[in-house]
Amino acid sequence: MSNGQVPVITVDGPSGSGKGTICQLLARELDWGLLDSGALYRLVGLAARHHGVELDDKEALVVLAAHLDVQFIATEDDTVQIVLEGEEVTDAIRTEAVGKDASIVAAIPEVRDALLERQRAFAEEPGLIADGRDMGTVVFPEAALKIYLDASADERAVRRYNQLINKGLGASLQAILEDIQARDDRDMNRAVAPLKPAADAVILDTTKMSIDEVLAAVMDEARHKGLR
Numbered sequence: 001m002s003n004g005q006v007p008v009i010t011v012d013g014p015s016g017s018g019k020g021t022i023c024q025l026l027a028r029e030l031d032w033g034l035l036d037s038g039a040l041y042r043l044v045g046l047a048a049r050h051h052g053v054e055l056d057d058k059e060a061l062v063v064l065a066a067h068l069d070v071q072f073i074a075t076e077d078d079t080v081q082i083v084l085e086g087e088e089v090t091d092a093i094r095t096e097a098v099g100k101d102a103s104i105v106a107a108i109p110e111v112r113d114a115l116l117e118r119q120r121a122f123a124e125e126p127g128l129i130a131d132g133r134d135m136g137t138v139v140f141p142e143a144a145l146k147i148y149l150d151a152s153a154d155e156r157a158v159r160r161y162n163q164l165i166n167k168g169l170g171a172s173l174q175a176i177l178e179d180i181q182a183r184d185d186r187d188m189n190r191a192v193a194p195l196k197p198a199a200d201a202v203i204l205d206t207t208k209m210s211i212d213e214v215l216a217a218v219m220d221e222a223r224h225k226g227l228r
């Protein structure tokens, strides 16, 4: 448990492993809150673009992270609208370019510190599903259940490729694979809070699993922990 007795399920893993998809389904199934921590790093990246802050200007990035003026607004169709400094940025933060910027700013320890309490504040009754890279290792080390989703880089690239094609966007599978490998390298090898499974995490290799199979496996783990 974390933040008192509020139960938390953490879901960490590399880009394209299915964290966001599974966390949304879990939150709906359990009727718990959802923290999309990657969105916070993406928001810092986007705010930097808006304010003309270079990604090597550590001090300015830390100020942006500490003072992020962001609202997460639940909509009637069960999605979340994200508003940054009064501007709707729900889709704007999801581009590959902003994802890359997020991965760069996320390597700055002081940026991570500036976002820590904001993330922990998401833990409210009846429970929280926390999606990210360091949810089980750093942000919620006392979580009731820790899941680490993995999949081969090739499979994750295909998933991302299909996602972009389904949105009517052009994409190169090779370029996506290279982006994923570069992002893995940055996220796994940074000095602070690198992406890795917590010692007590349940690791699921989802390379050959459908979304329904992954959800069922995680729900089984939740049941074993008495979380539903």
Ligand SMILES: Nc1ncnc2c1ncn2[C@@H]1O[C@H](COP(=O)(O)OP(=O)(O)OP(=O)(O)O)[C@@H](O)[C@H]1O
Pocket (backbone or CB within 6 Å): 013, 014, 015, 016, 017, 018, 019, 020, 021, 022, 038, 159, 160, 162, 163, 206, 209, 210, 211, 214
């Ligand atoms: N087990 C699966 N089998 C096939 N496709 C999947 C599976 N899990 C997720 N997907 C698809 O892969 C794509 C990426 O999934 P998702 O956005 O959930 O990954 P993620 O781990 O949250 O990535 P990121 O960290 O970059 O946000 C989506 O289109 C999703 O529908």
Ligand SMILES: Nc1ccn([C@H]2C[C@H](O)[C@@H](COP(=O)(O)O)O2)c(=O)n1
Pocket (backbone or CB within 6 Å): 015, 037, 038, 039, 041, 042, 099, 102, 103, 106, 107, 131, 132, 133, 134, 135, 183, 187
């Ligand atoms: N807990 C987290 C969440 C995200 N990041 C960084 C690393 C990712 O490459 C980037 C974008 O995340 P995504 O939205 O793709 O899940 O943000 C992190 O370091 N720690």
